[in-house]
Amino acid sequence: MSVSPRLPQRQRSGCVYSSIHGFNQDEIKEKLQAFHGGSIDLLKQDSGIAVLTINNPSRMNAFSGSMMIDLEERVSQLENWPEGKGLIVQGAAETFCSGSDLNAVRAISNQQDGMKMCMFMQNALTRLLRLPLISVALVEGRALGGGAELTTACDFRLMAAGSVIQFVHKHMGLVPGWGGAARLVHLVGSQNALKLLGGAVKVDPELGVNIGLVDGVLEGHQKAEGAAPLLQQAENWLSRYTKGPAPVIQAVKKVVLSGRELPLSEALRTEKDIFGTVWGAPANLEALASKSKHK
């Protein structure tokens, strides 16, 4: 997806790294492919809300190499979904994601491979965040390390009661490398980001809401009796923002994205271009014809 014709080439493709940064996607894909297991599953629904599931339950949904490749492919599919309006990112089997698969991490612990994996995942997660869809991470159970970083690549985060988001990188002798630190600073400010990373703090729903990392708390769990399943609750929560025609919802996301990422003058010009795609378009003409009141 291109946010707008005004974004520089590297952002137009949604990627941060390309060949000019010495990044060769095919090379790292070949390496990652050797560490298989699990999958990233995509369900596109008629409602315009897709569900992306991190699926590797025997390893607490840790990211194998092949899952990293899967993720990039699923993001490509979502970039080419004209009817899309929203996205929910969840983990399988009642937990979110325990970060990189440590078996793969051990095998590529040399400097060069680490940098390549880092660039690959930054590209994939940046493209995820830049999708013209309103996205929400549904955190049930644990979101650790790269799993915590993944939550920051969504527009919103919902946490089930009893869940934890934890940037455990410091305990691994690391800092985030999937873009999670940069995004965290944008979300909670540098003071809070420093506390979360420096202390490898366990963020429960209450703390998450207090610092602005978390947008809502859900009760129960996927199979709970009484309360609606978490996925249903997340869909209900998201639907208030995805109600309406896809081109309008996508335009909403794009103007916010350009405001978030571009200097003001550029963001304003981009907003004009995006405005031009909805002005006089069917949804706009219908609304004008119906003389609707905004009560």
Ligand SMILES: CC[C@@H](C(=O)O)C(=O)SCCNC(=O)CCNC(=O)[C@H](O)C(C)(C)COP(=O)(O)OP(=O)(O)OC[C@H]1O[C@@H](n2cnc3c(N)ncnc32)[C@H](O)[C@@H]1OP(=O)(O)O
């Ligand atoms: C670049 C690295 C950085 C990044 O990408 O940004 C990272 O993400 S590094 C990875 C950070 N994550 C971790 O260090 C998590 C390590 N795991 C745990 O702390 C615990 O397993 C848990 C997630 C808290 C769950 O604990 P518990 O409920 O007690 O279950 P088990 O420990 O028995 O786990 C079940 C099973 O899952 C395997 N597992 C869990 N996480 C990973 C992982 N990240 N990679 C590979 N395998 C993982 C765990 O080893 C168990 O397997 P078996 O022993 O075979 O049953």
